[in-house]
Amino acid sequence: MNAKEAAILLGVHYKTILNMINDGRLAASKNDSGDWVISESDLAAREQRIEDKEFSAIYTHMAAQMIEKTHGRAVKAARDDIIHIARSIIKYAERPDEFNQQVKRLQNALDAYKAADALTYIVKSIQKQAEAETQS
Incomplete structure (x- = not known):
């Protein structure tokens, strides 16, 4: 899934997801078109750790x-x-x-x-x- 979809699932702003990626709180990689790709399992793991x-x-x-x-x-x-x-x-x-x-x-x-x-x-x-x- 992309960063916007992750933001919707976590109920946070898109920029929050980008900040989480940039500071290492959320694992993600870029695809060939330069968009962030986040695996559902990484997102689920992160969601459990969010305090x-x-x-x-x-x-x-x-x-x-x-x-x-x-x-x-x-x-x-x-x-x-x-x-x-x-x-x-x-x-x-x-x-x-x-x-x-x-x-x-x-x-x-x-x-x-x-x-x-x-x-x-x-x-x-x-x-x-x-x-x-x-x-x-």
Whole structure:
């Protein structure tokens, strides 16, 4: 079987299989076309040796990547919202009620940005933990 099929069977990312091959945790050879070939018996033997800690580290790393991606989108959306509102607020300078409404929208957008930005520290902490678990 190839590396992608092995990844599906083990329930891990394709790159995890490549890392396992490269660091010797999984026996594999290349075929004539340069693709990795893994025997089912080698994969079964490896699957039995995979510890809960390794899976925990893999899933923590994957979760950190998902959080980072979602967090990045939230920060960008909040920043874009602030810019949009700030640009449009000038239009309402002559209409106090609408101007005040836009100021409130701007404040809400700033609060959302601050909340998303504060999550940065949590994301970095999760990433460090995942890296430490992967290396141990």
